[in-house]
Amino acid sequence: MKKHGLFALSRRAVLRGAAYVLAASLAASPLAAADDPLPSWNDGPAKSAIVAFVAAVTTNDGADFVPPEERIVVFDNDGTLWVEQPFYTQLAFALDRVKALAPQHPEWREREPFRAAMAGDIKALAASGERGLVELVMATHAGMTTEEFAVIVTDWLKTARHPRFERSYTDLIYQPMLELLAYLRANDFKTHIVSGGGIEFMRPWTEGVYGVPPEQMIGSSIKTVFEIRDGTPVLVRLPEIDFIDDKAGKPVGIHKFIGRRPIAAFGNSDGDLQMLQWTTSAPGRRFGLIIHHDDAEREYAYDRDSRVGRLDKALDAAPANGWTVVSMKQDWAAVFPGQ
Amino acid sequence: MKKHGLFALSRRAVLRGAAYVLAASLAASPLAAADDPLPSWNDGPAKSAIVAFVAAVTTNDGADFVPPEERIVVFDNDGTLWVEQPFYTQLAFALDRVKALAPQHPEWREREPFRAAMAGDIKALAASGERGLVELVMATHAGMTTEEFAVIVTDWLKTARHPRFERSYTDLIYQPMLELLAYLRANDFKTHIVSGGGIEFMRPWTEGVYGVPPEQMIGSSIKTVFEIRDGTPVLVRLPEIDFIDDKAGKPVGIHKFIGRRPIAAFGNSDGDLQMLQWTTSAPGRRFGLIIHHDDAEREYAYDRDSRVGRLDKALDAAPANGWTVVSMKQDWAAVFPGQ
Numbered sequence: 001m002k003k004h005g006l007f008a009l010s011r012r013a014v015l016r017g018a019a020y021v022l023a024a025s026l027a028a029s030p031l032a033a034a035d036d037p038l039p040s041w042n043d044g045p046a047k048s049a050i051v052a053f054v055a056a057v058t059t060n061d062g063a064d065f066v067p068p069e070e071r072i073v074v075f076d077n078d079g080t081l082w083v084e085q086p087f088y089t090q091l092a093f094a095l096d097r098v099k100a101l102a103p104q105h106p107e108w109r110e111r112e113p114f115r116a117a118m119a120g121d122i123k124a125l126a127a128s129g130e131r132g133l134v135e136l137v138m139a140t141h142a143g144m145t146t147e148e149f150a151v152i153v154t155d156w157l158k159t160a161r162h163p164r165f166e167r168s169y170t171d172l173i174y175q176p177m178l179e180l181l182a183y184l185r186a187n188d189f190k191t192h193i194v195s196g197g198g199i200e201f202m203r204p205w206t207e208g209v210y211g212v213p214p215e216q217m218i219g220s221s222i223k224t225v226f227e228i229r230d231g232t233p234v235l236v237r238l239p240e241i242d243f244i245d246d247k248a249g250k251p252v253g254i255h256k257f258i259g260r261r262p263i264a265a266f267g268n269s270d271g272d273l274q275m276l277q278w279t280t281s282a283p284g285r286r287f288g289l290i291i292h293h294d295d296a297e298r299e300y301a302y303d304r305d306s307r308v309g310r311l312d313k314a315l316d317a318a319p320a321n322g323w324t325v326v327s328m329k330q331d332w333a334a335v336f337p338g339q
Numbered sequence: 340m341k342k343h344g345l346f347a348l349s350r351r352a353v354l355r356g357a358a359y360v361l362a363a364s365l366a367a368s369p370l371a372a373a374d375d376p377l378p379s380w381n382d383g384p385a386k387s388a389i390v391a392f393v394a395a396v397t398t399n400d401g402a403d404f405v406p407p408e409e410r411i412v413v414f415d416n417d418g419t420l421w422v423e424q425p426f427y428t429q430l431a432f433a434l435d436r437v438k439a440l441a442p443q444h445p446e447w448r449e450r451e452p453f454r455a456a457m458a459g460d461i462k463a464l465a466a467s468g469e470r471g472l473v474e475l476v477m478a479t480h481a482g483m484t485t486e487e488f489a490v491i492v493t494d495w496l497k498t499a500r501h502p503r504f505e506r507s508y509t510d511l512i513y514q515p516m517l518e519l520l521a522y523l524r525a526n527d528f529k530t531h532i533v534s535g536g537g538i539e540f541m542r543p544w545t546e547g548v549y550g551v552p553p554e555q556m557i558g559s560s561i562k563t564v565f566e567i568r569d570g571t572p573v574l575v576r577l578p579e580i581d582f583i584d585d586k587a588g589k590p591v592g593i594h595k596f597i598g599r600r601p602i603a604a605f606g607n608s609d610g611d612l613q614m615l616q617w618t619t620s621a622p623g624r625r626f627g628l629i630i631h632h633d634d635a636e637r638e639y640a641y642d643r644d645s646r647v648g649r650l651d652k653a654l655d656a657a658p659a660n661g662w663t664v665v666s667m668k669q670d671w672a673a674v675f676p677g678q
Contacts, residue, residue: 199598207408214598215554215598226587226590226591226613228616233620251572252564256560256581259554259556260553274572
């Protein structure tokens, strides 16, 4: 894969010596390469808007200064921090779990959505609708303790591979977004994830992969109940929806878990529309950003007609709300880590 | 009010000079008074147990070392951080709200639990049971936006006074617990509050009063819904229970909001029993503490037979679980700030 801009400069550094690089990087960008907190972002309006926002809210005597404790920012996960195509990673997990549990459930062979899940028949699965998906989630995500479920997720991630990229799902995270998370934290922002995905499907790995600890995760959930089993307290996962953290549920989840309004929101689909509205409509300097997947070569290209991660209303709402729209193709020098 | 121990020493310091005090305080305690992070705690087994736990989990090469990101601790609020007698502060708030809203509700004059609430007839109110209390909460806590509710709570706290102490409720917080919160945070613990009380009743003031930010609050809640009103996004509070964060709900709330097990839990009633069990039954060094209200002179004395904050099962469970039981009378040199 082709390398771009500042990333390429820092490689040349090794070969051509420090003096040359200093001159070259100063020429290429107002920031020296070594000092650029966002080396995988190409220079352009998106990168400039991010840097300008951070400067504005962290400048002590500025009109837009925000004290560190109020520097709350929220990120969607699927399609914003990691790949969500050809279908959500959590669905891949559920399908693999159905296969793993199938020997204990001979009745699944002839029952939808289980038959479709075992056959990998995504079309039939989609036809089973939300009801089918909920049934699939309950059969694969409930019935065990919270600690058992965390082990199941962790073990699955060790061996599961993305069908196109043939890499671990936790490798298919966006390098520019990792840099953005780190840049914000270095400026005393508190980074939270607000995902439509299952909160307990994310918590086992987000601290290691994104640097976002379990207590800064918000997501959809099923109910749990406290029990004492053989003298040991456990929390058991019930086959019952607790909270759907998507669309209008995202501001509800943010308020429930964080209790104050973020000053910046980062998303990529209509599922993030209300989170962006809630975040950026408050008084004071605010920042909204949408990642537009327009890079079929390096990742995927999809928006208004996509089944997964549809971006339609939020794209239309961006200009009037002053939200930054990131072109993956033009704004990102690299997509995944280590490229 | 009588002063005790280290507190008294530090007053004498002003009078008798530094040299004398140094000798005296070294004699009285292994810590010099000026360096004591818990000056309102009398020397004794409770204070020693706290200091030993903190030393154990923060000593880098020690067997019980816990990395800072896992130093999660949870505190109950009513009766653990502030006064809960003669009834929960939130009930006082609800009663005052009923009175404030009564002119718009002439039908309340003859309807329970509203009649009882307006008359301050706590006995009749109690007779209306959980159903009556829920009705009272819904009538006084729902129907407005989240931001309007925060203003209502903040305004009420400015003028409301405790019936016995005739002080603001946010003055009736426990000085030893403020010191404990600060001591833990100084040792890189993250302090969360896990209360049966309403999360939105606490969030407007806990950061200023306890140093616990909104995102580290867990409590009972009613549902909210996202709406756009006259072009402005709002969250509206609905008259519907979302979550009851009490008893077996406390470990559920901890898991939901924090997503990892605390290493220490601080409570005062049977409502904290399961939170204490959940926290202290995990492997590794753990700490559980119960405040026993046995000081009728300076605060209140109540336990097994109390209607509010009953301490019965948790008190029985303390010895076998190794939980520290604090005698307010013996262990606390001061109860409230500024005494």
